[in-house]
Amino acid sequence: MKNIFHIGYHKTATTWFQKIFYISVQNFKVVNREKIRNYFYENINEEFNSNNDLIFCDEELSGNIHNSGYSGFLTNGIARKISEFENPKVIIFIRNQFDIIPSSYLQYVKEGGNYSLKRYIKHEEFSRNNRTSLFSYSHFNYENVISYYVSLIGRENVYVYLFEDFISNQKEFIDKFTETHQFQIDKKSIDFSKNNNSYSYISLFLARIINSFSRKNVIYKYYILHIPYVYEYAREILRRVKFFPIKNKSFLGGELRNEIQSYYSESNKRISNKYNLDLEKYNYPI
Numbered sequence: 001m002k003n004i005f006h007i008g009y010h011k012t013a014t015t016w017f018q019k020i021f022y023i024s025v026q027n028f029k030v031v032n033r034e035k036i037r038n039y040f041y042e043n044i045n046e047e048f049n050s051n052n053d054l055i056f057c058d059e060e061l062s063g064n065i066h067n068s069g070y071s072g073f074l075t076n077g078i079a080r081k082i083s084e085f086e087n088p089k090v091i092i093f094i095r096n097q098f099d100i101i102p103s104s105y106l107q108y109v110k111e112g113g114n115y116s117l118k119r120y121i122k123h124e125e126f127s128r129n130n131r132t133s134l135f136s137y138s139h140f141n142y143e144n145v146i147s148y149y150v151s152l153i154g155r156e157n158v159y160v161y162l163f164e165d166f167i168s169n170q171k172e173f174i175d176k177f178t179e180t181h182q183f184q185i186d187k188k189s190i191d192f193s194k195n196n197n198s199y200s201y202i203s204l205f206l207a208r209i210i211n212s213f214s215r216k217n218v219i220y221k222y223y224i225l226h227i228p229y230v231y232e233y234a235r236e237i238l239r240r241v242k243f244f245p246i247k248n249k250s251f252l253g254g255e256l257r258n259e260i261q262s263y264y265s266e267s268n269k270r271i272s273n274k275y276n277l278d279l280e281k282y283n284y285p286i
Contacts, residue, residue: 001087002028002053002054002087002089003048003054003056003085003086003087003089003093004028004053004054004056004088004090005056005057005061005082005085005088005089005090005091006022006055006056006057006061006091006093007058007059007061007062007078007082007090007091007092008022008058008092008093008174009059009061009065009093009095009142010059010064010065010100010107011065011095011099011107011163012059012093012095012163012238013093013163013166013167013220014057014058014059014093015216017057018057021174021190022057024185024186024190025055025184025185025280026184027053027182027183027184028053029050029054030054030055030057031055031056031057035048036056036058036061037058037060037077040058040061040078040081041074043079048085052179056082061078061082062075062092062145063139065076065104065107065135066133066134066218066219066220067134067135068135071136071138072138072139074146075145079083079145079148079152079262082152082153083149083152089157089159089181090149090157090158090159091159091161091181092145092149092155092158092159092160092161093160093161093162093166094142094160094161094162094251094277095162095163095164096164096279096280096282096284096285097140097260097263097264097268097284098248098249098252098260098283098284098285099248099249100178100232101121101256102246102248102251102252103198103248104112105120105121105200106198106204106220106246108135109199109207109208109211110207111216112211112214112216112231113218113220114207114209114211114223115219115220116213117251117252117256118230118256119221121137121256123135123220124186133219133220134219137259137260137263137264141263141267142160142268143267143268143270146160146275156220159181159189160275160277162277162278162279162282164281171187171192174187174190175187197239198245198246199239199246200242200244200245200246201240201245201246202241202243202244203239204246206234206238206241207234207235207238209231210231210234210238211223211231212224213230214226214227214230216231235270261285263285264284264285265285268284268285268286272284272286
């Protein structure tokens with residue numbers, strides 16, 4: 001029996017794999033996300049007995065982008081639980097930090113946040129990351145997560161993919177992906193269209209103002225007054241505003257780009273060499 005765990009990261013098309021790809025795989029059963037969340041995040045007992053090979057797909061299995069998997073404690077705890085399953089196979093998608101960090105910030109605003117990119121990243125009023133549920137560069141140090149899974153279940157059971165390889169040629173990527181994991185699927189029926197539209201500069205500006213009138217479930221934010229449903233209506237409208245799209249690299253600015261380059265370059269070089277990942281092709285910080 002195989003147990004495949006597609007653990008994310010966030011912002012690497014995990015939702016597409018959940019809603020489009022895996023549900024079409026004929027020789028595996030997809031585990032309900034509520035059961036995944038109960039067992040791995042809430043410590044609620046769940047039974048996963050099945051005559052079928054199973055797929056567990058949820059981006060939170062790699063930790064949450066806004067709290068760094070609680071300084072990695074949740075991420076590592078999940079990894080240990082996964083290692084206890086019969087014949088576990090772990091799939092990890094990574095993405096250029098110059099792209100995934102601003103995308104995480106835009107997701108924070110979509111979920112109700114309203115601080116600036118710089119404040120979201122630095123949150124200087126909270127100096128101890130282990131005491132706060134906030135963004136941390138450490139979450140996107142992929143070497144930590146990859147190496148930990150390798151130590152638990154072996155290199156042969158850990159599969160690392162580049163999000164950029166998937167985006168650049170989806171059909172070719174899926175051909176190789178299905179062959180590697182022996183998925184039985186009618187590839188002609190797969191919908192490769194993109195539905196997850198990112199904010200533009202205009203929608204981002206308006207969203208930060210509107211989010212000041214909604215509590216939502218974002219911890220690190222402020223609100224002046226909570227107006228019921230304003231967030232829900234605004235989000236539906238703003239996602240349609242596509243003028244002046246945001247380009248991640250220029251959006252970061254020079255100071256943050258230099259920080260990101262300095263923080264990740266060495267670990268990216270190591271995983272590039274160790275796991276045969278062509279990070280330089282996609283201009284990762286190296």
